[in-house]
Amino acid sequence: xxxxxxxxxxxxxxxxxxxxxxxxxxxxxxxxxxxxxxxxxxxxxxxxxxxxxxxxxxxxxxxxxxxxxxxxxxxxxxxxxxxxxxxxxxxxxxxxxxxxxxxxxxxxxxxxxxxxxxxxxxxxxxxxxxxxxxxxxxxxxxxxxxxxxxxxxx
Numbered sequence: 001x002x003x004x005x006x007x008x009x010x011x012x013x014x015x016x017x018x019x020x021x022x023x024x025x026x027x028x029x030x031x032x033x034x035x036x037x038x039x040x041x042x043x044x045x046x047x048x049x050x051x052x053x054x055x056x057x058x059x060x061x062x063x064x065x066x067x068x069x070x071x072x073x074x075x076x077x078x079x080x081x082x083x084x085x086x087x088x089x090x091x092x093x094x095x096x097x098x099x100x101x102x103x104x105x106x107x108x109x110x111x112x113x114x115x116x117x118x119x120x121x122x123x124x125x126x127x128x129x130x131x132x133x134x135x136x137x138x139x140x141x142x143x144x145x146x147x148x149x150x151x152x153x154x
Contacts, residue, residue, distance in 0.1 A: 002081040004100055006054060007108050008032035009075050016067040026063030030056050058102040075108040
């Protein structure tokens with residue numbers, strides 16, 4: 001099974017071209033910076049690269065969507081398949097490629113979560129306001145007089 005799911009930030013605006021022929025099709029290419037889990041250190045103590053830069057290709061309507069709505073810095077969720085290929089460059093050297101071909105893509109952050117100069121997108125995780133009866137640790141107080149047997153958990 002060839003299936004990949006990635007969440008990361010766009011390193012630049014998508015580059016979109018349209019195919020030739022009877023029915024023109026959008027082909028959007030962009031790169032996601034995907035954080036790595038854990039923080040491996042090199043032998044000299046440097047933190048090193050903490051992200052992988054994954055090439056993404058979206059065709060047709062997905063390509064048009066990326067062109068219209070995706071911008072540098074946005075956090076997006078992409079699912080698709082990995083495709084490898086190769087070609088010979090002008091110097092006669094063989095170049096190998098790896099890309100994720102999009103099946104589905106969506107915003108990973110809410111548009112209405114914040115303002116700022118990013119087209120209405122807040123790139124920080126959103127948080128809900130705590131209920132008025134919440135105590136400092138985020139748990140709600142149980143009112144006096146409630147019997148333990150009436151609670152839906154043990």
